[in-house]
Amino acid sequence: MKHLPGQPHELPRHRLPLGDYAAQHFRFEMEGAVARISLNRPERKNPLTFDSYAELRDLFRGLTYADDVKAVVLTGEGGNFCSGGDVHEIIGPLTRLDMPGLLAFTRMTGDVVKAMRACPQPIVAAIDGVCAGAGALLALGSDMRLGTARSKTAFLFTRVGLAGCDMGACALLPRMIGQGRATELLMTGRALGGEEGERWGFFNRLCAAESLQADAMALAQELAGGPTFAHGMTKKMLQQEWNMGVDEAIEAEAQAQAICMATNDFHRAYHAFVAKQKPVFEGD
DSSP, X not given: OOOSOOOOOOOTTOOOOOTTOOOSSSEEEEETTEEEEEEOOGGGTSOBOHHHHHHHHHHHHHHTTOTTOOEEEEEESTTOOBOOBXXXXXXXXXXXXXXXXXXXXXXXXXHHHHHHHHSSSOEEEEOOSEEETHHHHHHHHSSEEEEOTTOEEEOGGGGGTOOSOOTTHHXXXXXXXXXXXXXXXXXHOOOEEHHHHHHHTSSSEEOOGGGHHHHHHHHXXXXXXXXXXXXXXXXXXXXXXXXXXHHHHHHHHHHHHHHHHTSHHHHHHHHHHHTTOOOOOOOO
16 A cells, blocks of 8 residues: 555666576576575586676676565575685686786676675575685675574685785675684685684574575565665665764765655554554565
């Protein structure tokens, strides 16, 4: 039920549903309003290739316009999340590229994380087993992370002679676990175990390995059933306020909250409360 006047927008190419999306380099499935993205090369612990990087980038960019997707689960198959860039399909070819080509590649990988952060849907990463290199950055770029006791997260870049500053790691990781701990992981490349990762704040919580996928989907379904316009606003403000002073952040939140008060979902919640019912949100 709508409580406010006004019609939904009909902006050109601004409503591009993804329900029928046929992924080429990973598995994409819809469960209700939740999209599940599964890295599906389990025989190699789900490494990334040039093609899968590019498709992930484009898919997350497309989610900005996909009003049929309200939340996302990102996971890997075969008991592992992602082992990072494929040694044979990425690392080897990179040794033969010139510098402009290398920069094009590193910008492309960074664009995946940018697109994950820019899409309004909350992303829940379900992480079991190996979560390494670029895989750790996919986890870091997600909004929430569920792990298992056997999860092993490692930022392996120094192990291959590279810097720990990759795909936004030096900006994102210290904000999550602190500067000193981030420095340790990015310089040593050591693995962060599941229990330690939960204690440090990398994981929101740990799940039993056999229930991880169901738990991640349940969380995503809960988010998808909430006020999704407001969720998108929360995600935007969590990122935007990094670069603000406290007074500017308070003012930005005042404006954002006023916008959310002008939604039908706000009115639905009020009328449901008065009627002693559970609100049914529709995301408008």
